[in-house]
Amino acid sequence: MLALKLAYRNLMGAKLRTWLNMIVLSMAFLVIIWNKGLLNGWDQQARRDTIDWEIGGGVYWQENYDPYDPYTIEDSHGRMSDVTLKAVEDGKLTPILIAQASIYPEGRVQSVSMRGIDPAQALLDLPANKLTGDNSSVPAMIGQRAARNFKLNVGDYVTVRWRDVNGTFDAKEMQIVHIFKTNVSTIDARVVWVPLADLQEMMQMPTETTLLVTSQEAGFQGSIPGWIFKDHYFLLTEIREMIEMKSVSGQVMFLILMSLAMLAIFDTQVLSIFRRQKEIGTHIALGMTQRQVVALFTIEGAMHAVLAAILAALYGFPLLYLQAKSGWSMPEGTDDFGMTIADIVYPSYSLGLVVGTTLIVLITTTIVSYLPARRISKMNPTDAIRGKIQ
Amino acid sequence: MKKIIIVLAILPWLLPGQTPTGSEILQQIDDNIIAGNRTATSTMIVHGRRASRTMTAKSWIQGTDQSFTEYLAPARERGTKMLKLGDQLWMYSPQSDRTIRIAGHMLRQSMMGSDLSYEDMMEDRSLNATYSATVIGSEIIRDRDCWVLELVATVEDVNYHSRKIWVDKERMLGLKEDLFAKSGKLLKTTEIQEVFKIDDRWYPRRMIFKDQLSKGKGTEFIIDEIEFDAHIPDYIFSKAALKK
Numbered sequence: 001m002l003a004l005k006l007a008y009r010n011l012m013g014a015k016l017r018t019w020l021n022m023i024v025l026s027m028a029f030l031v032i033i034w035n036k037g038l039l040n041g042w043d044q045q046a047r048r049d050t051i052d053w054e055i056g057g058g059v060y061w062q063e064n065y066d067p068y069d070p071y072t073i074e075d076s077h078g079r080m081s082d083v084t085l086k087a088v089e090d091g092k093l094t095p096i097l098i099a100q101a102s103i104y105p106e107g108r109v110q111s112v113s114m115r116g117i118d119p120a121q122a123l124l125d126l127p128a129n130k131l132t133g134d135n136s137s138v139p140a141m142i143g144q145r146a147a148r149n150f151k152l153n154v155g156d157y158v159t160v161r162w163r164d165v166n167g168t169f170d171a172k173e174m175q176i177v178h179i180f181k182t183n184v185s186t187i188d189a190r191v192v193w194v195p196l197a198d199l200q201e202m203m204q205m206p207t208e209t210t211l212l213v214t215s216q217e218a219g220f221q222g223s224i225p226g227w228i229f230k231d232h233y234f235l236l237t238e239i240r241e242m243i244e245m246k247s248v249s250g251q252v253m254f255l256i257l258m259s260l261a262m263l264a265i266f267d268t269q270v271l272s273i274f275r276r277q278k279e280i281g282t283h284i285a286l287g288m289t290q291r292q293v294v295a296l297f298t299i300e301g302a303m304h305a306v307l308a309a310i311l312a313a314l315y316g317f318p319l320l321y322l323q324a325k326s327g328w329s330m331p332e333g334t335d336d337f338g339m340t341i342a343d344i345v346y347p348s349y350s351l352g353l354v355v356g357t358t359l360i361v362l363i364t365t366t367i368v369s370y371l372p373a374r375r376i377s378k379m380n381p382t383d384a385i386r387g388k389i390q
Numbered sequence: 391m392k393k394i395i396i397v398l399a400i401l402p403w404l405l406p407g408q409t410p411t412g413s414e415i416l417q418q419i420d421d422n423i424i425a426g427n428r429t430a431t432s433t434m435i436v437h438g439r440r441a442s443r444t445m446t447a448k449s450w451i452q453g454t455d456q457s458f459t460e461y462l463a464p465a466r467e468r469g470t471k472m473l474k475l476g477d478q479l480w481m482y483s484p485q486s487d488r489t490i491r492i493a494g495h496m497l498r499q500s501m502m503g504s505d506l507s508y509e510d511m512m513e514d515r516s517l518n519a520t521y522s523a524t525v526i527g528s529e530i531i532r533d534r535d536c537w538v539l540e541l542v543a544t545v546e547d548v549n550y551h552s553r554k555i556w557v558d559k560e561r562m563l564g565l566k567e568d569l570f571a572k573s574g575k576l577l578k579t580t581e582i583q584e585v586f587k588i589d590d591r592w593y594p595r596r597m598i599f600k601d602q603l604s605k606g607k608g609t610e611f612i613i614d615e616i617e618f619d620a621h622i623p624d625y626i627f628s629k630a631a632l633k634k
Contacts, residue, residue, distance in 0.1 A: 071493045107439075107605025109500060159603050164572065166546035171571040171603065 003292070007300040011307070014268075018304070021264050025308035025361065028257040030316040032357050035250040037320065037347035038328055043243045044348055046340040047236055049183045052125045055235045057219035060093075060212035060227035073100055073113075077208045078226045084212065092218040094121040095209035097199050101162035103174070103192065105150040112146075112192045114162065116199030123215045126187065130178035131195045138198050141178040143188025152176050160192070165204045172202070183342045239340060258361070261308075262368045269301050269372040280376055281384030290377045297376065301369020305362045323347055412523025412539055418562040419555075420516040422591050427452050430616040431462075436504045437607035445502060446614075454515065456627045467502065471632045479508055482632035489632050504609040505578070505601040509549055517541065520548050523555075531556045531565045532583070550577065561585065561592035576602045589618060 011018045051057075065076035080088070080095060087093040097116040102109050117124075119131040133139030137157060142150070152158060154176055161171040174194070182188055200206050212227060214220065220229055273280070283293050327344035428451050436443045446463040457474045461467040469484035479492040497508045517523075521541035529538050541553040552574075556566040567580040584596035593616065600608035625631055 104603040107603070109601070109604050111499060159575075161571065161577065161603060163549075167549070168543070168546065168551050169549055169571045169577055170551070170573055171575040171577060172573055 003296045003299050004303075006296055007303050010272075010300050011303055014272075017268060018307070021261070021268055021304050022308045022311050024257075024264055025261040025304055025365070026312035026316070028254070028261045029308060029312040029357060029361060030319070031257055032254045032361075033316070033349060033354060034320060034323065034347065035253065036247075036353050036357070037324070037349040038345060039243055039247055039250060040350070040353070041324075041348040042246075042341060042345045043239065045183070045342050045345060046239045046243075049342070050236060050239065050340050051216065051232070053182050053184045054124065054187050055213065055230075055232070056094075056123055057214040057216040058229055058231045059214065059235060060224055060229050062210050063226055063228055065098075065210055070100070073098060073210075076210045077203075077205055080207050080209055080212075081224075084224060085207070087221060088118075088212075091123060092215050092221060093212045094118055094123045094215075095196060096211040096213060097196060097203070097205065097208060098210040099162055099199060099203050101160050101192070103150065104159045104161070105152050105156075110150060110190070112160075112190050114160065114192050114194060114199060115187075116194055116196035118196045123213060126182075126193070127178060127180050128193070128195075130180075131193065133175055133177050137173040137175040138194050138202070139177040140174040141180060141193045142176060143185075143191065144179060144181050145185060145188045146190060146192070147176075147179045149189070152179075154179055162202060164202070170202065184340045186340070258364060262364060265301055265304055265365055266368050266372060268304075269297065269369055272300070273297065273372055273375055277379070277384045278386075280379060281381050281386070284381040285385060290379070294370070294373045294376050297373040298366060298370045301373070302362065302366040304369075305358075305365035309358050309361070320347070320349060324349065409525055409537075412525050412541070413518060415525065415537055415539060415557055415562065416516075416518040416521065416523050416541075419557060419564055420518050422562050422593070424454060424516060425451075425591075425618050427620050427622050428616060428618045429620040429622065431614045433610075433612040433614055434502070434504060435610040435612070436502070437609065438503070439605060439607070443503065450620075450622045450626050452622055452627060458626045458631060461502075470502075473627065473629065473632055475627060480629060480632060487633075489629060500601075505599045505604070505606060506609060510578075510599075515548075520545050521553065528559070529556060531558075534561075534565060535559045536565055558585075558592075563592045563594065578602060588616060591618075 062076045062078050064072050066072040077097060084093065088095060095116075095118065099114045099116075101112055101114040103112050104110070117126065117128045117131070119128045121128050127141070130141055131139045138160070140158075140160075142152060147153065150158075156176045157173050158176065159171055160174045161169060164170055174192070180188075196209075200208060212224065220231065223229070280293055283296070284290060288296075324347050327346040329344050330341055429449065430451070431446065431448050434445045434447065436445070444464070445461055445467055447459050447461045449457060449459045451457045455474070455476045457472075459472045461470040469482075471482040473480040473482075479497070480489055481492055482489045492508050499507060501508050501510070520543060522544050523539045523541045525537050526540050527538045529536055536556040536558055539553075539555045539557060541555060543551050550569040551572040552570045554568040554570070555564040557564050563582065563585060564580075565582045568576055569578040569580075571577050579600045579602060581598045581600075582594040582596070583598060584594070585592050586595045587593070593613070595613050597611045598608045599611065600606075
């Protein structure tokens with residue numbers, strides 16, 4: 001207790017030096033918590049959006065389907081069995097047929113992934129019910145990214161050219177009936193959605209599909225011959241890896257900030273021990289052991305972290321709260337890189353994050369404070385009282 | 391006997407008012423165009439919406455299913471090579487020093503920015519083997535009397551479901567061609583603007599391809615030099631030749 005009191009008095013006595021250390025350290029605290037919170041928020045939003053818009057409770061892939069190998073798309077389709085069709089009818093599955101095509105907005109040829117979805121499906125947030133129109137053209141909907149890239153608006157007609165199951169060219173007019181907004185770029189960029197029945201007819205693939213998306217409630221529904229089930233862990237790998245990668249870059253920033261703060265504390269400790277030799281000698285002369293003096297200086301150093309945590313809480317709490325409420329606007333075009341990311345990411349802070357960060361900073365500061373203090377144990381007390389430089 | 395057979399063969403053409411069948415015309419077009427071995431130097435001018443690009447290439451062609459093309463100009467494309475072996479197409483880029491197989495959706499893309507897709511390059515079967523033709527009349531195209539033929543695919547796996555060809559009655563060469571989608575939509579047109587005679591066959595010298603769905607001004611294709619029955623070493627049609 002005495003050590004704590006002495007440490008506190010000494011720190012307060014150092015005035016500006018202590019405040020500077022506390023401010024730097026408290027900023028390190030905040031940046032770490034904010035950065036981690038932002039990544040947590042992004043992770044949660046991206047997962048939620050991907051599940052709601054694209055993968056539901058998991059997806060059955062036709063056995064030839066590989067989204068990373070465009071050569072497989074032509075062969076990635078299979079006929080749905082009666083059991084599968086019944087599950088589709090019951091709302092446990094929704095089929096998505098994928099075909100490659102070219103569209104000609106303003107006479108420019110553009111490769112697209114044409115995807116057929118049932119307009120009656122309610123399993124995904126994708127507004128498939130908008131896919132209605134007259135019979136003169138194929139009703140199509142695209143996302144905002146595709147609309148921006150292709151310069152298409154609602155009501156526009158665009159020619160689509162594709163090859164049917166035999167490889168013969170066919171072409172038709174498509175009308176853009178809806179433009180949707182989603183954070184999931186994989187269902188938006190260069191993707192054109194049309195009614196499933198239309199695409200099946202265009203491709204001459206009746207009752208065939210590439211994907212079977214399961215409902216969030218139903219999830220895995222046993223094995224389906226010809227299809228392979230992909231669960232959330234597999235389908236969300238990209239998001240997980242991206243967040244992990246971002247987390248590493250966040251840790252680099254954390255390391256730099258912590259190094260600066262620790263350097264300041266280390267310097268403060270070295271200076272204190274150098275300047276307060278007479279005080280150290282007096283403590284020992286009054287009966288304190290050298291280990292107790294080392295502990296006193298270590299506590300003094302470590303107390304920087306405690307005071308910094310209090311300071312960070314004072315000005316950081318309202319700042320972080322405000323950030324969690326208003327969110328962080330992502331730069332324009334970030335979602336064009338194929339990442340699932342919202343325009344505004346809302347940071348998510350957990351108790352574990354705050355406690356964990358506080359502990360890490362406290363332990364690091366204690367270690368950094370202890371290292372220069374070890375020198376005290378090697379001091380000659382009489383020389384220390386005389387203030388002789390050792 | 392030989393003379394009699396020849397006379398009987400050309401009799402339908404000599405008799406006024408006799409219209410050859412679509413199949414006969416297609417066969418003669420095929421005979422004219424399809425050759426054993428040939429090497430050719432050609433120029434391709436892509437007329438874009440803003441500017442035109444000119445490319446020169448040398449090709450070695452064997453029958454209908456093997457070809458090797460090396461781009462000679464411009465400097466940016468020099469050294470780019472393409473190899474077609476049956477239904478497979480490979481492309482070598484000197485910039486990356488890599489060979490890639492062009493398949494799937496990439497086949498649908500424009501070849502070197504032209505109005506031709508890689509898929510068009512892959513179309514190698516004879517017309518007579520893949521289409522049934524009906525002669526629907528005759529028209530004058532570029533001052534030449536032509537048969538007008540409507541072609542409908544007889545096999546399922548062809549690029550274009552139907553075609554319309556204007557065939558020079560004398561030279562048996564399609565001077566103009568419209569290519570249609572299954573829905574009947576016009577997809578591409580080809581027009582031969584200049585022809586030349588080499589040995590006994592008439593061959594196109596200057597052609598214009600136009601993708602009717604895009605707004606470009608078409609792609610001009612000019613055959614600068616051609617040699618039929620040329621000796622082509624076997625190694626040319628191998629992937630190893632792409633990196634040489």
